[in-house]
Amino acid sequence: MPSARCGSSWSCRSSLRSGECSSGSASTRRPSTTRSSTTPCSTTSPTPSTNSSTATDVSDVHVAFVRAVMIGREGLHRPVLLDMFERAGAAEATSYIATGNVSFRVETDAVPAVVESVEADLERLLGRPTPLFVRPLDDVVALVDSNPFANAPRGPVRDEVVTFFRDRVPDHLAPPIEAPNGDFVAFAAGPAELFSVVIDRDDRQPSAPGGYLERLAGEPVTTRAVTTLERIVEKLTGPGR
Template sequence: MADTADTADTYIAFLRAINVGGRTVKMERLRELFAELGLTDVRTYIQSGNVFFRTGELDRAALTARIEAHLAEALGYPVPVMLRTVAEVAEIVERDPFAGVEVTPELRLCVLFLSEPLPAGTEFPVHSPKGDWDILDATPGAAFVVVHLRGGRLGTDPSTAFPAGYRGRATARFFHTTVKILAAARKS
């Protein structure tokens, strides 16, 4: 396992709209697209759009915009990108607001990686009007959502579980998958 100093410039790109809705991108192609931007040590994890890479670029907003523009041009559709450092994802995992949630077959625990913080003054928990999700907590870059299944299926896309007035974008990962993504990103 690499230590924090070794991963200080390692990013995890959480991509939305990869391999869903008939939009298929092979991970080899995705790695090529990131490498074309001059990013190094590019790796992917599972087929849902998780890309690890290293860069010395410090302006995260500019880097995000550059990646999004390149992906849109190459793939022909927009791909929102939420960039996080390995340390930031470690903080999310360590925070674990799900620790007190009794896991049942009818629940899914999700992390929503946010493009911008939830509105100031949001009080938790936030419950959906239909009762299909609850936002338990949030940081400026992530929201922690319990999704209630309906007939064994997700009733709503967890990345749309926001209080009214939220203008940002998000992509969802199950919490247990986020833990695995972190472990994979820490490997050299």
């Protein structure tokens, strides 16, 4: 079976079926209004859209995914989190959903300083290391536009999720990676992300892939539903891109 690891092109995605192209998802999967059911396999990287009624210039907009937090718990209220970014030098900090997702504007070479400052503030507040996983908005747009779950395994899928690594996916984590209890399958990899489907269970709540993949990788990761990424992109670039 060929590796499902991809290179730098977001549209490079392989299925578990020896590289077959899939025309869509099974009827048991979550319906989507944002993905084409006839998207072909491609080796051409999509061009991110920057036409937006919300952000006319996204070249210096980034999205931070905060690991293992819920807004409103442990003193981490939305204004507190946004203030951390603003005091670190970021502009236009905006929070999305309750799972710790923040967009902000800053020049690319200033991102490491923002990350260092916010992580230090989070550790002081929460009493534990709390890493950020930051991506340029252009990269998040390209990820969503690439329709990465078009070639996902068919079956009773509960969730489609993306696991973010800090820099790159370790070489030894080559998909497919299946949970020992069968709760999920990481079926494809991007440059610094793994793409997984969580299997629907009649008898119990299935576990998400983050914890298991983190143990295999030996480093922190954070996981988001692809619908969360879609909502962030729509908010920042406008509907109907």
